[in-house]
Amino acid sequence: MNPQQKELIKATIPILRASGEDLTNYFYARMFKHHPELRNMFNMGNQANGRQKSALANAVLAYAENIEDPSVLIGVLKGIGTKHRSLNIQPEQYKIVGTHLIDSIGEVFGEAATLPILEAWTVAFYELADIMINLEKGLYEENVAKPGSWNGWRKFVIKKIVEESAEIKSFYLYPEDGKQIADFHPGQFISVQVFVTELNLLQPRQYSLSSTFNPEYYRISVKKESGIAPNPNGWVSNTMHSKSEGDVISISSPAGLFHLEKDSENPLVLISGGVGLTPMLSMLETNLNSIQNKKTIWIHGCRNESVHAFKDQISALKEEANHLETFTFYDAVTPENVISNEVIQGRVDLHKCKDSILLEEARYYICGPEMFIKTQYEALINLNVSQENIFYEEFGPQLINLN
Template sequence: MLTTSEIGLIKATVPILREHGVLLTKHFYQRMFDHNPELKHIFNMGNQKNGTQQTALALAVLAYAENIENPSVLLPVLQRIGDKHTSLQISADQYDIVGRHLLASISEVLGEAATEELITAWAKAYGQLADIMINLEKSIYLQKAAVPGAWSGWRKFVIDRKVKESDEISSFYLRPQDGLEVALHQPGQYLSIKVYIPSLDLYQPRQYSISSAPDQHYYRISVKKEAGNQNKEEGTVSNHLHNVLQEGDVLEVSTPAGDFVLNTDQSSPLVLLSGGVGQTPFVSIMDFLSAADQQRQVRWAHACRSENVHAFRDQIKAWDEEHDWFKHIVFYENAAQEDKNIRSGRLDVAEITEMVLIPEADYYLCGPKPFIEKTILDLAALGVDRKKLFFEEFGPQTIHTN
């Protein structure tokens, strides 16, 4: 338990974390990888290079310091972090490594300002947070293990089919190499996969939304080929999947994870808003709802650059024609022609209020960070309750609606 004076010391570092938090986390990651290079196999090195991981950790440390007197308010965020950690098979002993390098980094970055009392306070604060996360992740591991078809650790899956969905997106149908059943995922969840990248001499994990309805025999992920190539950290895995791996090849997969899921116990209307490859969890949701032929009102507005990069467009159009409870609209930056389902320009919810403003609806957002941030603000300006907004940010979480 932190003392009153220790809480005061932690809160006194908040202004420093606001201004120099990323400097601290950059130092931390460099230090940790220098001393424990084996952890490079766990972390997405692309996110290290572009700085999103450092920013996400800086925001998390800041939020913890700001709420040190009542860290329970952070549980929704910690739950998402715990989901990600368990999908990567993070173990309790690795928190000791992180803590050691974090405290050393605080001391090295702050210099003389890092008094013995301050380091002691942060050591206790980190120990408190580590205990919360270890217990939370233990609970998540147990919940996953209770699902029929689930497994622990990494499991080998074979690429059964590889299908080109658009100029940028291909689907990979993954079946377990052992031929046994798999756990039924919740529509909206993701898989962590792990592949070896020879040019980096590293195993690299990535998370990809499952794009199919729950099935006991396979999963489908639909992956955008990112700019770059398999020899650079950014775009490494997506390019490796597109350019190198073929049907019959094997990769490692952990049990489905994530809380950006369809609540199947509710019948409230759904408004789905997606940008680019952010459509993939919604394809899973619609695949599930279509198979069940439920009568839940669903509206889906999607944005992408052009028809050539729009995956699953024929399937989505077929759902629209088949179900009277489902309607969709797509925005292309420069549409060749417009009709009731296709518009030219960027997705702006203010232009389609008749479609998206539905009483009691739940709003699900997925796509690039700028798309999510703008859409959240636009919906709030239209009077949508932020408690009705749910979003999935690809990569480390840096968006917070509160």
């Protein structure tokens, strides 16, 4: 891209700031009209609730704002590439996206989209596409080289389903072909692909692996989102909760940048809200199995005891491991909770346990809803925790960028 084209890209920044979501909303509608088969690859829940168009609008704006040095976005691009690998995104699909994105810019921006601007954005998009294609090529090669791993989708049998709380079920997934499965880092996820009757579509979703690695199966723990019509995110979780033992689903091999390094000796502070506890449980179990004397603090918050998944398992782990300390926050408590003195009423407040969590060289992992992550991140910063020691996982399209 030449200097003149970069200046033209930067000239569109005010329009992107003002009308970026109008552009991405139009783009998705246009692309799905011409390529309805792609609806099987995209999360239609995030299409319906607007999160995907917001994420794309933010990404396009960030690229324009950093067009002089896109390398500053490499961390974000790695996260996108990792998710693309888990969804089996292929190079030819970038051409489809590029065609409809450039055409959408011309049609939405109108007279402001001059021929030189459209040419500049075409060059800019395909330069970015080349970066992503090469990045993802490396991820595919690295992934398939791992023992037991695979690219694309592989069929797994649901051999066991366990109710963990009033709204979370665990699914034990065994490879239908009986062959080896790949190891993973605690905190990583798999993509699940199921047919959703209400949409008449295949739909993918990412679910964190919720246990330490077992060479026979993967375990995911899925929260059933209430209300499909007002809450489109519930389409896949309700489909999963309707599954029976013996059913077969397709999954991708483990992926994700949010994870615990197994050989790390740093103290751990795990902070989770709601179903955000799933990757933390994998970290906790792996930590228990690998390094018994590494100090670990787990702070968890949820609405009440009935939706507190894995409560008994965590208590058992706490009995077994003297390095583990827990703090539990419930929005609503019972007299029994108060008597047991094991629960703090209200939302998670890190200042109430700051004497325990401010550990030298500790690593802090946060997982939960978007606002939960922002609140706990800001609390840690206010407690003088360094940004480089804070890691977080946002389920769904990435809408926050705190580090």
